[in-house]
Amino acid sequence: MLEHYFPILVLLGAALAIGGGAMGFSYLVGPKRPYHEKLDQYECGFAPLGRIRMRFDVRFYLIAIIFIVFDIEAAFLFPWAVAFESIGLIGFIEMMLFLSVLLVGYAYVWKKGALEWE
């Protein structure tokens, strides 16, 4: 069974060789003359405004989590739509159930004000 995975092993090996080779080669041949500005964090070319390790607002996470939930919903909906013809009424009901469960969460989040950026 394992021999079916051989191409993947080849791919892995190639990726490692190319990536590692590029980085190793540049490390070996490239000149190294570091100074302060060169080592500083990169911020679109101008002098950095604050420290790099700053806290992100928790609201980013909230939005991100809610996004993932709906993202996955979309990921489910695509194959469902493709296979809709063959799974029939039962498939439809099941998807509606799934959506309504998500809807409950959505309603809760909305009502709790998690979607407002204030």
Place this chain on the structure above:
Amino acid sequence: MAVEQLDIHLVLMMPEILVAIMAMALLLLSAWTHKGGAGVIHWLTMMTIVAVVLVIQVGSGTATTFGGQFITDDFSRYVKVVMCLGMVLPVLMSADYIRGHGMDGGEYHVVTMFAMLGGMIMASSGGFLILYLGLELMSLSLYVLAAWRRDDRCSSEAGLKYFVLGSVASGLLLYGISMVYGVTGGTGFAEVASFLGKPEGHGSQLLALGVVMILAGMGFKIAAVPFHMWAPDVYQGAPTPVTAFMSVVPKVAAIAALFRILFDVFPTYHVQWVPILQLFAVLSMAVGAFGGLVQTNIKRLLAYSSIGHVGYMLIGLVANSQAGAQGVLVYITIYLFMTVGVFGLIIAFDRQGLGENISDYQGLARKQPVMAFVMAMFMFSMAGIPPLAGFIGKFSIFMAAVKGGFIPLAVVGVLFSAVGAFYYIRVVKVMYFDQPEGEFKVTLSGGGFIVVSLSLFMIFFWGILPGDLLAWTGASVQAFH
């Protein structure tokens, strides 16, 4: 694929569906009523659980649905009732704890219900996937519950630790499941079992690896050594009602799942898993016995106590017999009441801002003899001293072990229970022989009174007349072997 070919009998899932619908409804209710609805949600939760228990009782016989992925039988019904009790009693006794610590948005009840729902699904699971589904539903809810007091550093720490380590455990479990799938080509219990029943199903290294991984994942959920490290920290940090909840329900669920995995799927691999569980049992009993000796925080103490108790329950699994399975159920049922009772008292102490340190109980016997007596009874029962029910639990386990030929294991168990008795009785000593410090009066809330007195009654009743309990559990494990 035509509709009629689908094997869907929702009626078998009525308890789970009921819990799910009510949880969602209460979630919406909590969002729309603010704090005013907390009381309503509290009582609706109670009523829901009562209704669920009644619905569970309606079912009978053994049946499967969703192509064998979901099983209902006497065993699952018994375990689900235990889980319902393990959920509803902590909630009942901690109504004013929840209010007092700002946990009364109503979501607490909802998340607890989800956790229980996950446990119920595990108990009824007929395949590895649905088992994992239930496990994750339960685990995620528990992570949230552990970290419920966001303003409390300990609680947050507890939630985080539980989550991270739980993820590792889930990873191990999934890894194991994938190996089993890889070897057998199925995830349903029946499929895997039928594959293992054939000649080519024997002696696969990969499958053995999978079994080890699955056991590791499940071992984490029941806090068996060496996958127990999270337990003391999480028990201590989590809000007390949550600790009470998670020292019972997840353990019941995971043990139930282990029953299915070990007895239904891998009975032919018992040469494999019996020694592993034996190791788990001995280590758990040892850590449970010795770890508790130096604790000063009673919740931490109870964490070690629960590790020890899991060790004893594992002996029942090791025995690999109906008697052993029955012993486990007896033990876990009694364990439920002992644990809930003790936590009820801790919550009563918490009402006075006390109760986490063992030294808070100094001289309790002089100030409140009844309270001290009740606590002492729970402690003696935990230590397994007759005529309290804890003794019956240990007795049925050890009997099963002896009958199964695991005499050294039983001897070790008895020895460790003697060591463990020390710290239970130390609590009694603190209450009865130390000088009281400070003035306080501990009172139980209404719900707390009901729960504690029910627990006390049960440990006395089953300690003296365990006949009913033995009969029920005996009937419940008929399905195995």
Place this chain on the structure above:
Amino acid sequence: MSANLLILLAPLTGALVAGLLGRRIGSGLAIAATITGMLISAWLSIRVFSVVAVGDGPVIREEIFSWIVAGNFNVHFGILIDRITAIMLIVVSGISTLIHIYSIGYMADDPDEPRFFSYLSLFTFAMLALVTSDNFLQLFFGWEGVGLASYLLIGFWYKKESACNAAIKAFLVNRVGDFGFALGIFAIFMVFGTLDYDRVFQMAGAGEFKPTVDFLFFGDVDTITLICLLLFVGAMGKSAQFLLHTWLPDAMEGPTPVSALIHAATMVTAGVFMVCRASPLFELSETALGVVTVVGAVTAVFAASVGLVQNDIKKVIAYSTCSQLGYMFFSAGVSAYAASMFHLMTHAFFKALLFLSAGAVIHAMHHEQDMRRMGGLAKKIPITYGVMMLGTLALTGFPFLAGFYSKDAILESAYAAHTGLGTFAWIMGMLAAVMTTFYSFRLVFMTFHGKPADHHAYSHAHEAPWSMRGPLLVLAVGAVFAGMIGVPLVGEGWFKGAIVLGQGHDALAHAHHVPFWVKWLPFGAFVVGVYLAWLMYVRLPTLPGIVAETFRGTHRFLVNAWYFDRLYDWMFVTMAKKIGEGLWHTGDETIIDGFGVNGAAKMCTRIAGGLRWVQSGYIYHYAFAMIVGVLVLVTVYT
């Protein structure tokens, strides 16, 4: 309920009423309750006696209730009244009743009167249960019951340290004897499979038993000898025979009525009774009989010799009792059981009389017991003097008084046994008889004659109240006539089947045909004894001091009762303490506590500390532990 059962139950009821309700109903009613019980018991005993012993009534056998049924161990509580029991009944209930009455006066000032009477009645119940038993277990029940009552009554004045010590001593020494006794009963059950007298004796007579048994490290020993010797160990304890006698003199710490009832008339004779009762067994073992003879004879001389030099009035009588019990035993040892029983009966009367008279003297002298502080009391308390003199004469075997008949029967039997041991016992008995007369008259002379030593006490001395005088007079009558009336006892076959004699064991039958000088030698002993006592304590009062000074070693040896107490103290008490301390320090503290209890606890704490160290709180440590766990499992188990 049968009247015979009531003999036992009446004193028990009295004891319970006085003991449990004594504080409630007051001492008057409590005493009335116990005395009523005693009177009922005594009256019924007399009735039974007249049927069984005086008339020719059949032996009474009653099963009261099934006591213990366990497998093939089956014992019932029963009543057996044959002629031995009948005599014991009359002695026990009769004297007990008299002493109850006597105690009304003697204990009048004591605040704990109900308790005292309750104990007395309890004792009587236990003693009656002992003598009416029809099996060995009930015998043992009564045996232990009287032991308990004795313990309680010796320590009645529990605030006195010496009384408590004496009580404990009595209990412990009796424990040694009872241990043997219990083993004897076990052996009987083991060999015969039953404890009923009738069955055991019948089987023993028919030879239906294993001739030898394996006993401890002695190997195979003769079954009957073993049983008899074990039983006799019990008798030695209860009847204060040589080696186990040390408790009896100390028991005089109890109130005097107790000494009279328990430590003279009844309880201490239980051993004699038991040996007579078990005569069908003892008759089968010459060895056992020999041991009984020797122990009895030695006790007779030993106790009498110690009695010679005692100054405490009660101790003199106590050693006298011990000595007289020795007579009874060696008489039994030469198979003259009837003579034993006869002497037991007469002795009960005159010894109770002596004790009670001594009690009256002590009462008169305001609880003074040292005879050196008495003297000349004859004039002050003439009645007491009179009855005491009668008692003394009866004890010393003055012709036609009680002791004359019974003691002579014993001595003649010993002579007539015509065995080496019999002759030995006879010589010892004669020797003891001289000494008995000497110390008895020494007592009388020191107490009642001469000059008063303590004038204050003397001037206040007074005759005892009538409640005390009455019983004294009744007992005096007994002391005079018991012998004359009781002569038929030693006649042939009076005891019918109750006493069994082996082949050729006919010492008593031949006792009537001994030479003339043997018959009158005891009287000679009496005369010698009286003369010596008169010489030393009336005629030449300085002589005792001179004699004591001349034979200082002997005197000290006797005063210290042959140093038995000191020997036992060194041998058992000190040794036991040393062994105990050794076990405590090395065994318990060092080994068990050090390595076992504390060592294990220390190890537990150390393990717990290690676990705490592992439980660091860092997630990556925890995760690491999990991974290591999985790796170990994978390596080991796949």
